[in-house]
Amino acid sequence: MLTMPVELPEPQLKPHTDIVLRKRYLHKSLDGATVETPRDLFWRVAASVAESERAYPASPYAPEPEQLAREFYDLMTSWKFLPNSPTLMNAGTDLGQLSACFVLPVGDSIEEIFDAVKYAAMIHKSGGGTGFSFSRLRPKDSRVGSTGGVASGPVSFLRIFNTATEQIKQGGTRRGANMGILRVDHPDIEDFIRAKEKEGEFNNFNLSVGLTEDFMQAVEKDEEYALRSPHSGKVVRRRRAREIFDLLVDKAWSSGDPGIVFLDRINRDNPTPDQGEIESTNPCGEQPLLPFEACNLGSINLSCFHVPGHEQDADPFEGGIDWEELRRVIRLAVRFLDNVIDASRFPLDRIAETVRRNRKIGLGVMGFADLLFLLGVPYDSPEGTALAERIMSFINAEGHAASAMLAEERGPFPAYETSVYARQGLGPYRNATVTTIAPTGTLSIIAGCSSGVEPLFALCFTRNILDGERLVEVNPHFEAALHRVNEATPELMESVARTGSIQQMDFLPASLRKVFVTAMDIDPVWHLRMQAAFQRHTDNAVSKTVNLPNSATREDIHAIYWMAYEEGCKGVTVYRDGCKNLQVLATGEGQQKMDGNAAPAEPVSTVRKRPDILQGFTQKVQTGLGAMYLTVNEVDGKPFEVFATIGKSGRSITAKAEAIGRLVSLALRSGVSVRDIVTQIKGIGGEHPVFRGKGLLLSIPDAIAWVLERRYLKDQPVSMLAPDLEEHRCHECGGELIFQEGCLICPQCGYSRCG
Template identity: 30%
Template sequence: MSQTETLLRSETLAPPAFSAPGHATAEPGYSLIKRNGGTVPFDQSKIAVALTRAFLAVEGNKAAASRRVHEIVEGLTAEVFAALTRRAKDGRVFHIEDVQDQVELALMRGEHQKVARAYVLYREEHARARGAAKVPETVTAVLRMKLTDGALVPLDEARLATVIAEACDGLEGTASATILEETRRNLYDGISLDELALAPILAARTLVETEPNYAYVSARLLLDKLRREALSYVSGRPEQATQADMATRYADYFPDYLSTGIAAELIDPELQRFDIKRIAAAIKPERDTQFQYLGLQTLYDRYFLHVQRNVFELPQAFFMRVAMGLAVREIDREARAIEFYDLLSSFDFMASTPTLFNSGTLRPQLSSCFLTTVADDLDGIFKAVKDNALLAKYSGGLGNDWTPVRGLGAHIKGTNGESQGVVPFLKVANDTAIAVNQGGKRKGAVCAYLETWHVDIEEFLDLRKNTGDDRRRTHDMNTANWVPDLFMERVEAGGDWTLFSPDEAPDLHDLYGPAFKTAYEAYEAKAAAGGLKVHRTVKALDLWRKMLTMLFETGHPWITFKDPCNIRSPQQHVGVVHSSNLCTEITLNTNKDEVAVCNLGSINLLAHIGPNELDLVRLKRTVDVAMRMLDNVVDINFYTIPEARKSNLRHRPVGLGLMGFADALQAQGIAYASDAAVDFADISMEAISYFAISASTDLAEERGAYASFQGSLWSQGVLPIDSQELLAKTRSEINIDRSQRLDWETLRARVKTVGMRNSNTMAIAPTATISNICGVSQSIEPGYQNLYVKSNMSGDFTVVNAQLVRDLKARGLWDEVMISDLKYFDGSVGQIDRVPDDLKAIYATAFEMDARWLIDAASRRQKWIDQSQSLNLYLANPSGKALDQLYRSAWKAGLKTTYYLRSRSATHVEKSTLKGTDGKLNAVAVSAPVAAAPVVEAAPVRTALVMPALDGPACLIDDPDCEACQ
């Protein structure tokens, strides 16, 4: 027997011969499943024994007396136990193999490579020995399961096999036998119903990296768990059903579901006054099988209605509840509800998160975004803070215009004192956003905007820094620069820039274009003559460089452009756009009497790709129904403050956007970084724009034009494609495309004659969560990685680019080696030699392409959009020159706003070569002397590959704590 085998030999890690200080010999409430299926109390000290013997095997007997090894073992033991318990939220039972996986992983993470190698060899040696001896690995006795009342009954093996087989039905590349075998390995006598439901889900999840269809299998297995919970709660007795059973069960369940929700004061009783029999008959149970695991788990955790964590809402009931809530004021509301349900449940279109949360409930706050202007007095400032709290309570994202608040050192007439400036009040707004956390569903979130001429602009730039006086920092608030064209012209010319306090230059806030330039230069002359108390002159280029430096180092403030937002605004006749929103896609007027509101939803572009081209017939049908749904939100919405109600009913803006853009390109074999992709961005957005404007005109014909239509650009026949000419007239340099393909002249005439139902119609939101629900790429984002682990509030999920797998399979290239290569190269195919060049181009990731392609595609979309788009920019190797060129080009391309700057760290992620690894890995940016970089955690799944960290505390992709990404 080898020394290694002698020292490590043990069935349950090792006999209890050593106990690390601070560790009990047994952990109450936790159990261990042995390989023969039997269970024993979990004993943490045996982990310490196994680790100690592993070190002895490598370092010899002297290690036994080594304080260093003693401390290492103590730390590693705690790490292993923490990892196991972190994963045990759905149960308190560990399998012996899982424990050994975590020991192995802890050794590798601690960079004890030799010890880890000895441990790996030991495990492999014993696995071979067990196989040769044909040692039984499963329990031969009949297992029992524990019911909710504590009774033990024989485990229903036949049903377990049926549910797993049903989950794999019709999904190519999946094998129910593999899942069943892995599931049985994790069963034990007395297993609870919840643990029994979880076992096949976890088994299927580990296979996602090898075959993307296992994401659907995992979702279908989760459905079985959900059906048991929901049906049992609604009926008041234990109940379960297979997917096949639900073909008839849904119709009976739905009326009881409504009654349950109404009794719990979660569903509006008005929904019960619909023709329920007709509604229930329209439900399509087969659409439950469309979900991928990430999407369904997200709905299960955050969207489905529940009573004290007892979920009673099934997926199709959820979509029908939302649809009925949106149709509640329609004349034939059953027909409209069914029409809305068909659109939502097909994933052709998805409403925004607040609409999904609250439609059909007693508090139907369905709007996504609210924009406010803060007044320059204490009453106005604290009213704005209160308004933020009320608006955030029901899931609204906020954009605040703080420019009117006087700057540091400005005179306060009432007290004859000096102002402390805008920053202390921003701190109050920041803390309010954290305190009001949207009912525990997600943090409140707000973005503060300040114009570049404000005297406090330099302090504003520092708000997200991790150094300096913490009382003048807002670590949780998003910030954005509201940049006038004149500033960019001064940057281009290398000129001076003067900063003013708004109490001494009050009209600058409401001016833009040539009028702003005239007034601004007059104030400069007045300041030079000594006529202003508070002002300061800086080099425009120096301030621009600081803006870009802070954007890189802290992720904020974002860069947004005041003039194009106003010059191209259809509503310039009744007000001024003073800021964008939380996600920089909304551009609506605000003032002291009106809080702008926008209602969002997104088209799934991938679902509208026919045989290698855009299906315009299907797209028009989707847009027509979606615009009606969004318009209904205006009337149904629960308004928490009167200024929001007044504004929304007067102007009726909506924001129709899109998601799945990268998927749509890949489905057509188009590389994102190509002229063809830029053309597709143009073609697809023109079609959406045409159909959205046409649909709003149809609604105006049916319901009447919005109240402030007369005098708008719409009423003058100036459509978004035309308004870019207005911007071009004010710029000495602008790079915009003017091409068009559809019959705009006919539509233009109809808009002037009939009117528009909505002052604004389009805005492209980030769609991070609703794209997960639909199983497509976010918004207009390029592909992030082709294989990675995504973390959000619902957990950690393996994400594989299914279209890449399909194409690699077609060429005979999808195998274990390819999976390993994808992990090694951080989800990129660019460095894998055997991948053909055409596939490398199509599946290039965000950091592998020149950011100019993002700007070019966004510019083509912007010409068709009456609002804006949440445009993230990616730089693999950021530098001052690269940032300068990127943001100047965004301005020259006529963009209204930009969103996050995403950069990549110099180091990449920790990877494990272990099969079956089920632990969390950390990746930390260490590349630049910036503020503390965030830690990105990976998932408990086989891939052991996580998203690399980003430089600086900028928002992570799909950051679970960032409302902007939802």
């Protein structure tokens, strides 16, 4: 690897960059100690990617890739551009797998199905996410000629993929994530649409129904359409299209799943149709890919290109954005992403062949909501969507120009001559696709900007820190605007943090409330219009969630789906606030009360008396706040009481540990099961998590849960017993997950259910 220059500056970290880098990206020794600094990380990535220049003698950087490495380093540490997470994690390492998105075929045989499971495990281990179409599998109860048995259908095999993913954590730093797609004309489509009716089912999958033009036209005309068996092509039965569409809408209203993708529209934009149809996308839906194809992604931080002082210009977009610097960054980012293809080691030779044949890259954006704040433009306005079109049109055009320049220098992608570009007399290009709007949940925390093309989820939120203190975190552009109108008080920040919004605060200027809108303030129609505006100038697709209030109706979702079809989107994901059926910590009587089935009588407390003599054990557990000694005394081999001691007496931490121990003891003596206790306290986040084995201990209560679970719940860990907790809580900081960019993410630490 290229030698790091002595004068290389340390990156100026954003407020939470260091935390996220330490948790996810900086390399660690076998005992969990961090052995890399942020400066080391970004040089490792820059140097590894720049080394690819040596393969191209015509490159101006071929003799001295050190110069390009420095440019790449400055590009990333100025937060103007960041590549996808696997590149940050794996560039310059023995693993060397740098792509985020993969699609694998699932054929209609046991051998092909389990090959796909195996290949997915290899990809997840290397840090990638996978998409599958299950549309080739014969429907359930159909005959299998080779055995004389009957097929179990796509949904049953989907369960196998989900279970396999549960056992594999991506490279130890990213969860396994999948997209499952089934064509709307598959005979098992109703079972697929209902697959997530039971909350916690298929929790490692995003699901989408692949809609066709024939189906949508049948919905529009209120006609029937044909369901065909994929292995024979025969019509199995016919269904009224509107009934299926209404079922889709109903399930999306209930839980947010499944989403929809428009397969015919995706394939109309397939640049290499001679290689087959595109059947699926990556986990968040923004990257349609051929079977055995992968793509690496990167995002430009638009908030870095604002030029202040032009808000009142006749055309604030022209003077208010540094277009020349944006052009420079686009061209450098395209070179970076093309180099990543050469620098990457792929988990399968078949994938390497397909990737290098088409050389797809996906350059996207983040920080768009911040740019709107800086320009004083509301997200939900014609001016907002006009800016989206203008800026993405510029990025797409400049990205393709950069790809054409690389084609002159290095040659076009090998499949160019049979591509649609050659037929249309376009190019030649180095890359079959150039632009994608991807999720940037973790990357945007590193860069200190808003996520992707989403509006902010909240203007303020509270973060729980050490010793029970709460820190109110405020969007810096919102805080600056409050200072300008002399309203930046701690009391106001606390009030905003409780709701996340300022729309009901009539004492604030109307102009401020108009610009600083959040995801839940915005009419769903504007979410969709913004997605469509970006889609019109994006080669691949756009990762975006249409957020709806809890009061939204099925008719609202029906309108959004239909508008997505009419506006040219390639897919859409909706999420109605609070639509999940289970309350996270409600069990037993608490759940009965929510269901309206509570018994009228008052509960009776029966606390067992403590025997004079008890036997037990004491275990030392290293927590982020020091060594904790947990004593567990038993009766008949079952826990009866616990005592937690940490640090010297008199400290507030010691008092809290003692209080938690007393409350757990009271619960045990009152007959509460170990399982229920662990379910309640496992995963509670703290400020100083530490590694323990293959996982993290997040806090004192999490450490107590860890001891109890290992001792008494070996065969049934709580993660298997409480899918509701798995679904709603951050596994790293214990914070509440939100649904954004097609995935459950944690806005506090950047954890993502989709990797």
